[in-house]
Amino acid sequence: MSDLQPVGVVGAGWVGLVTAACFAELGHTVVARDIVQEKVDALDRGELTFHEPGLADLLSQNRERLTFTTDIADVLETAKLLFVCVDTPPTYSGDADLSRVRSVVDDLRSDGDHVLVMKSTVPAGTGETIRRDLPGLAYVSCPEFLKEGTAIKDFMNPERVVVGADAEHGEAGDLVEELYRPLGGEMVRTDVASAEMIKLASNAFLATKISFINEIANVCEEVGADVGEVALGMGLDSRIGPAFLKAGIGFGGSCFPKDVNALKMLAGNTGYHFQLLNAVIEVNELQKRRVVGKLQKHLGSLVGKRIALLGLAFKPDTDDMREASSLVLSARLQGEGAEVVAFDPVAAKGAEGLLGSVTMADSALGALDGADAVVLVTEWAEFSDLDWTEAASQMARPLLIDGRNFLDPETLHAAGFTYEGIGKSVSSSAPVA
Ligand code: UDX
Numbered sequence: 001m002s003d004l005q006p007v008g009v010v011g012a013g014w015v016g017l018v019t020a021a022c023f024a025e026l027g028h029t030v031v032a033r034d035i036v037q038e039k040v041d042a043l044d045r046g047e048l049t050f051h052e053p054g055l056a057d058l059l060s061q062n063r064e065r066l067t068f069t070t071d072i073a074d075v076l077e078t079a080k081l082l083f084v085c086v087d088t089p090p091t092y093s094g095d096a097d098l099s100r101v102r103s104v105v106d107d108l109r110s111d112g113d114h115v116l117v118m119k120s121t122v123p124a125g126t127g128e129t130i131r132r133d134l135p136g137l138a139y140v141s142c143p144e145f146l147k148e149g150t151a152i153k154d155f156m157n158p159e160r161v162v163v164g165a166d167a168e169h170g171e172a173g174d175l176v177e178e179l180y181r182p183l184g185g186e187m188v189r190t191d192v193a194s195a196e197m198i199k200l201a202s203n204a205f206l207a208t209k210i211s212f213i214n215e216i217a218n219v220c221e222e223v224g225a226d227v228g229e230v231a232l233g234m235g236l237d238s239r240i241g242p243a244f245l246k247a248g249i250g251f252g253g254s255c256f257p258k259d260v261n262a263l264k265m266l267a268g269n270t271g272y273h274f275q276l277l278n279a280v281i282e283v284n285e286l287q288k289r290r291v292v293g294k295l296q297k298h299l300g301s302l303v304g305k306r307i308a309l310l311g312l313a314f315k316p317d318t319d320d321m322r323e324a325s326s327l328v329l330s331a332r333l334q335g336e337g338a339e340v341v342a343f344d345p346v347a348a349k350g351a352e353g354l355l356g357s358v359t360m361a362d363s364a365l366g367a368l369d370g371a372d373a374v375v376l377v378t379e380w381a382e383f384s385d386l387d388w389t390e391a392a393s394q395m396a397r398p399l400l401i402d403g404r405n406f407l408d409p410e411t412l413h414a415a416g417f418t419y420e421g422i423g424k425s426v427s428s429s430a431p432v433a
Helices: 014-025 037-044 055-061 072-078 099-107 126-133 151-156 167-183 192-223 227-235 256-269 275-299 325-335 364-368 381-385 388-394 409-414
Strands: 007-010 030-033 066-069 081-084 115-118 138-141 160-164 186-190 306-310 339-343 373-376 399-402 418-420
Touching: 007 014, 007 072, 014 030, 014 055, 014 066, 014 151, 030 072, 037 066, 055 151, 066 072, 072 099, 081 099, 081 167, 099 115, 099 126, 115 126, 115 167, 126 138, 126 192, 138 160, 138 167, 138 192, 160 167, 160 192, 167 186, 186 192, 192 227, 192 256, 192 275, 256 275, 275 325, 275 373, 275 399, 275 418, 306 325, 306 364, 325 339, 339 364, 364 388, 388 409, 399 409, 409 418
Parallel strands: 007 030, 007 081, 030 066, 081 115, 115 138, 160 186, 306 339, 306 373, 373 399, 399 418
Antiparallel strands: none
8 A cells, every 4th residue: 555645536437537647647545435336336447437538448457446335434444535426416406406415424333433525416505404413414515527538637637726725624624735736726725615616706707607608609699700710819818718618509517507506506595696697597598509690591491391409419629418418409409390310429328328319320420411400519529530521411401500610611612511600690502402
């Protein structure tokens, strides 16, 4: 065993496994516990149950420092610091479901020696409630900011590390700070409630930026401006910044939709009406549906039209379908009577069963065969390398709606496509028949 502090991880999902792999890479002994036996068995065989670039390799390179178990006692015996990385999905009320967090806390009831480090995204006030129930427990809030698809890079190169501990647990906070120090990044030491709010506010603000630029895009379409140019010009102002100003067909994933709603509900539960977040959510919902209008503008009724979706995952480099725009879009298209065919290089398997009677194609070109239009839903890198001239020749009508403003309009135009992005003027080689 190394001299470094052993680390316990509870919950072997995206955040938990990345945390486990990265701390093992830094030389720590790590015990990761998950309640799902099949997941633990798969990890023991070196298999991942989801797609995250580089993660399987990092786990295998550090195999000798990693133990996977279903037994919480293995974690408690080995590590003082327990990183809680269980999921907190939305409930029917829109509040975060804390049942998995609570069951971990129940496991610690009789224990006074451990530090609970909360990485799961929880409503502000959760730390205080847990400490009221378990006064002896040292509690640190250390929210995670990693993004799917670049999770390892994000974990290993944090811009900031937030460590929230109240005065009586300052030493526990120091232990967590020590663990993260080799990674660099600004260290933000704060109280627990503020750390919890930093996470929720960060996600809500990023989501607000996206909905804002999507509304700007919609206005750009009305006035003949190009949202890409507008975002560039705005983003050069350091007070605004260029990130998260990519207009498209809305944000999805396991965090933004859930956390924006959870913050709205959290505020509402205290009697405060967080008006801005209502608009962020509504803009995002409508943005996914605008694509249907764009298709109808070109094709008229969609009844019997064959529409191809390129990409299904909520963003590239992940197989995560949670709150993916493709779910709403494919349902709306089927609702309008269209025949929908889709291709995603990684998410297709997980998407089956979520998309109604959508036909899955084996390749991008296969999806486009005979299609009346194609919608680029997820900006997988391989789509930019597609032979678009060949694609145009295979389609019934060469019409492309670029839901992520990802492809080069000139290339598409030269290939014979009518191209329409989000917040841009339509470029057309010839009228769609
Ligand atoms: C997000 C946060 O970025 C991360 O800090 C937090 O820990 C978890 O939630 P993630 O959900 O992995 O990460 O994806 P992210 O890259 O942030 O994208 C979220 C969604 O917003 C995607 O659907 C993406 O397509 C969309 N998006 C992002 C835009 O539409 N425009 C942008 O400019 C950026």
